[in-house]
Amino acid sequence: xxxxxxxxxxxxxxxxxxxxxxxDADEYLxxxxxxxxxxxxxxxxxxxxxxxxxxxxxxxxxxxxxxDNWKVVDGAMVAGRGSPQTKEAFGDCQLHIEWSAPxxxxxxxxxxxxxxxxxxxxxxxxxxxxxxxxxxxDGQAGAIYKQTPPQVNAMRPPGEWNVYDIIWTAPKFxxxxxxxxxxxxxxxxxxVLILNHFELKGDTPYTRPPKYTKHADRLPIRLQDHGNxxxxxxxxxxxxxxxxxxxxxxxxxRNNKGEERPVE
Numbered sequence: 214x215x216x217x218x219x220x221x222x223x224x225x226x227x228x229x230x231x232x233x234x235x236x237d238a239d240e241y242l243x244x245x246x247x248x249x250x251x252x253x254x255x256x257x258x259x260x261x262x263x264x265x266x267x268x269x270x271x272x273x274x275x276x277x278x279x280x281d282n283w284k285v286v287d288g289a290m291v292a293g294r295g296s297p298q299t300k301e302a303f304g305d306c307q308l309h310i311e312w313s314a315p316x317x318x319x320x321x322x323x324x325x326x327x328x329x330x331x332x333x334x335x336x337x338x339x340x341x342x343x344x345x346x347x348x349x350x351d352g353q354a355g356a357i358y359k360q361t362p363p364q365v366n367a368m369r370p371p372g373e374w375n376v377y378d379i380i381w382t383a384p385k386f387x388x389x390x391x392x393x394x395x396x397x398x399x400x401x402x403x404x405v406l407i408l409n410h411f412e413l414k415g416d417t418p419y420t421r422p423p424k425y426t427k428h429a430d431r432l433p434i435r436l437q438d439h440g441n442x443x444x445x446x447x448x449x450x451x452x453x454x455x456x457x458x459x460x461x462x463x464x465x466x467r468n469n470k471g472e473e474r475p476v477e
Contacts, residue, residue, distance in 0.1 A: 239466040248457040261449035268299055269448040276300055289444040292328055296438045302431035304383040307451040313444045314342035316372030322348040329437035332381050336396060337417040340443060344368040355400060355407040358417040363407035376403055390427040
């Protein structure tokens, strides 16, 4: 009996044993009756999936308030005076936004390609030309302003497009205004994880420590005017919800005869 035949025989015996073990084993069931997940059509190459709200598609600024002094140039919204806010309000969400720092670059530190994306009009993830541009680390691109730097600097050079994909969990408040649960953010910059379920300490001001102040469950997205003509494009957002299910019975085990018994 040659070695190759022995190997094939051993593999077949092992597979048969595993299959028989699975057949004989009790199956664990959690007793939850799940609602079928919604079916959507994913977008291609960063474009919006079918259930997204498109905030800017390269044509106009109709989804925004306060954007009178911003312009649409070559399919991009270009920052001007004022900080526009979305007409719709959002809570827990997935946000996709692409941005490009001005070229040729001008200024240095916080004066170079500065803007910001404010979740719920309150919590800023920094937009800044951080390509070969030193500044304080919790104020560079991808930072939660004045709270944490990004894990890495994934910037592309000025004039090239950067992509933020953001998963946002909104803070929750008790009736008396106290904090029930903090905000969390996960962010990917140009395909690289830069914030991993980071717990925010509160809002993101320049002049004082962060703090939480009770606000509505849903608020607009705001883009910051910081005096630099930063460009944005392909902006879309999805509301995110947990899977829905109802506990219809206690967790249990079921054997291959269909007999059920409680989990001990």
